[in-house]
Amino acid sequence: MDVIYADFSISMSEFKKNPAQVLRTAGEKPVAVLNHNRPAFYMVPPKLFERLLEELADRDLVSIARQRLALKDAAVEVDIEKI
Template sequence: MSIRPILADNSTSISELKKNPMAVVEGADGFPVAVLNRNQPAFYCVPAEAYELLMDKLEDIELAQIVKERLNSPEIEVTLDEL
């Protein structure tokens, strides 16, 4: 069995999550919760607001990479009528 790090400040067992999922989420105050199975992280429970923020940040990173790739591309002049 490999040992995996728990990448959250909050953790709970699958049993506790099954008993009252919303209590687990509310108890984490908007932060992710590592759900453990036999003391190993099985998955992370992430509140919707935190997930949406994460997706926005990932999109920003992807867009920044596109900008960097196109930074030295040749410019093409167009007029509004050509668009």
């Protein structure tokens, strides 16, 4: 059994009939579109998609910061006023 990561789900055939109505009904929530009772894809509104992308970008930045913190012993102190 597959986990469905959405509050709403709909069959592929029902989704094809009126995708705009599915989007309106779901509001700001994701919708799992099922094919043979298994998630085929998720429909997400633009605001949620943007938040997901921002979260992924933030995770990348955290990873970079951790890598750089691990190298801080090799850092050279610089006085920005003397540059």
